[in-house]
Amino acid sequence: MYPDEFEYHSADSVESAVSLLAENPEAELIAGGHSLLPTMKSGLASPDALVDISGVDGLEGVERDGDSTRIGAMTTYAEVADDDQFWEDATVVAETAGEIGDRQVRNRGTVGGNIAHADPASDLPGAMLAADATVHVHGPDGGVEVPHEDGDTASGYVKKPSPSSGYAMVGVAARLTLDGDSVADARVAANGVMDHGTRLSGAEDALEDETLDADAVEAAGAAAGDDLDEYMVMEDQQASAEFRLQLLSVYTERALEKVGERAGAL
Amino acid sequence: MERDITLTVNGTEHELSVEPRTLLIHALRDEMGYTGPNVGCESSTCGTCTVHVDGKAVKACTELAVRAEGSEITTIEALNEDGELHPLQESFQEEHGLQCGYCTPGMVMTAAEFLEEEPDPDREEIREALEGNLCRCTGYQNIVNAVETGAEKMRTETAADGGTVEGGD
Structure with a gap:
């Protein structure tokens, strides 16, 4: 394959990347290349030109600034996953x-490329939504900024990977802030269900102000797909829309169970 | 339009002229003769093309040769020293960690990078580390055995060289 x-x-x-893109309107940016090159x-894609940003200094690495962590666009998945402090600050x-x-993919694929490519079955978009991350698109400081979790907040991610590609058939990311036993704030988001990472307001509403227990988790799972347009749910040879919605309920429960355990509530 | 690039492979500089669309694996095999890394699935799945780029295991079918300029590339050819097999290569032989051998260069290169980071892994961690390397012959059991044995040999060597081993003193 060439x-x-x-x-x-x-x-x-x-x-120079910005001006090269302006001069070549049909060009694609290449960061780690692990979505684009395949x-x-x-x-599936035949861009006339590539603008490579792997040689740009200062786009790589994780920086902490008070209440948040900034991930440079060229930071690899491995750098984030191997960073112990990141697990403390923004587990999900x-x-x-x-x-x-x-x-090997984690050694080369980048956070910025993943988010810019926005594959609906990719894992990071849902996690960034749950973590309340901010994506900085323009300017010399481009990257993703993730707020730190305080002592009452816990988060996590679970997914049903495609057996062949490893991409998410359904993935659910959740971040809960507790006030005593009850849920003060819930951010729950899914990958692989719609054509983009999506907040699950049905599950979030079912959790807020409720005591975090097995009943609340079950209710949130049942409500996970409530606010999604059913005709927009992804459907392909791997899973029908109906099956995806069923997986969404199950994986929402599993994500909340994991986060509940991390928060010491379940 | 071809571009002139310089690639450093196993410590040797090579000057070559490639199209931008030339994949690193094809530059290594077809332009420079490093046929250790194999071409398998060509879709970032099977891992038999794995080489190290600046010390990190990377699938050479999913990188452009032009983007590897300025990096140190290491292939399986450089793993043995002065004709002595690398401990991992020895252990793949001893534990029968291969049948047809097509996946082996990638298995060994991924395992070598992993063991740098985690010198004393359990079997589950070994399996996870080799997730991106497919073998269609062995059923993986002996591959995991080989990496486990190789890790042990490498720890012993490190200790013999006067280095420190995690958990040792």
Whole structure:
């Protein structure tokens, strides 16, 4: 499998990447290339030009700034998943990064590329929604900013991976803030169900102000798909929409059980 | 349009001219003759093309040669020293960690990087580390045995060299 021919431009700064993109409107950005190159090799994408940002200094790495962590666009999944402090500060993001692909993919694939590519079956979008992350798209400081969890907050991620690709057939990320036994704030989000990472307001509403126990978890699982447009739910050879919604309930429960245990409530 | 690039493979600099779409695995095998890493699935799944790029295990079918310029690339060819097999290569032989052998270069390269990071893994951790390397012959049991034995040999060597081993003193 060979990609079609393309022009290759290597950017040496964010500014030069931005101007190369402006000069080549059909160009694609390449970061780690672990979503883009497979689609180019299989012929699903044939961009006229690539603008490579792997040579841009300062886009890689994790930086802590008070209440939040900033992930440079070129930071690999492995850097996030292997970072012990990240597990403390924003568990759901670190846990999810460690679930992506396999060891080699995590060594090369990048957080920025993953989010920009926005594959509906990808793992990070749901995790970033649950973590209340901010994506910085423009300017010399591009990256993702993830707020830290305080002592009353816990988070986590579970997924049903596709047996062939490892992508999420359904993945659920959750972050709960507790006030005593009751849920003060719930952020629950899913991958693989809609054509983009999606907040599950049905599950969130079912949890808020409730005591976090087995009944609340079951009710949230049952309500997980409530606010989703059913005709928009993904359907492919791996799973019907109906089956995906069933998985969504089960995996919402599992995510909440995991987070509840981490919070010491279950 | 071809581009002139310089790639450093196993410590040797190679000057070559490649199209931007040339994958690293094809540059290694077809342009420079490093046929240790194999071409398998070509879709980032099977891992037999695994090499180290700046010390990290990477699937060479999912990287462009032009993007590897300036990096240190290591292939399975460089794993043995002065004709002596690497402890992992020895253990794959002793534990029958292969049948047809096609996946083995990737298995060994992934395991070698993993053991740098985790010198004393349990069997579950070994299986997880090799998630991105597929074998269609062995059923994996002997591969896990081989990595376990290789890890032990490497710890013994490190200790003999006067290095410290996790848990040792």
